[in-house]
Amino acid sequence: MAYTFQVTVDSAAPHRLADWWAEALGWEVEPTDEEFIRRMVAEGQAREEDTTTHRGALVWKAGAAIRHPEGIERAPRVLFQFVPEPKTVKNRVHLDVRTGSDDPREVVERLIAKGARHLHDASQGPYTWTTLTDPEGNELCVSH
Structure with a gap:
């Protein structure tokens, strides 16, 4: 069986870095479903602390993803996930x-x-x- 994958990048500011990479590659940042986020918080499935605002939109604090304009069939999705520690060594x-x-x-x-x-x-x-x-x-x- 062949598997699909996404590339995940640790980041101190995942939404800003997703914006940078989307512009660098000519890709798009995946849209956020603000209503879904609000519902998850209202139902107790998530906490307010799990969210933040980026460019005026309610988003998950944990990360942001970008994708090729032709979709993930064209190229793997790239996810930028929040980590508190800074990068200290060369990427592998x-x-x-x-x-x-x-x-x-x-x-x-x-x-x-x-x-x-x-x-x-x-x-x-x-x-x-x-x-x-x-x-x-x-x-x-x-x-x-």
């Missing part, structure tokens, strides 16, 4: 962002302008890439 897993027909240098410049940090440029044989970190220090690579 990271996303490689492939720019397709877009110029990877322009993508790198755009991401840096939005809060990414340049770590280094590298190549191996005919392949070249740039390693960056997102605003919370998670590594990512940008290549064709």
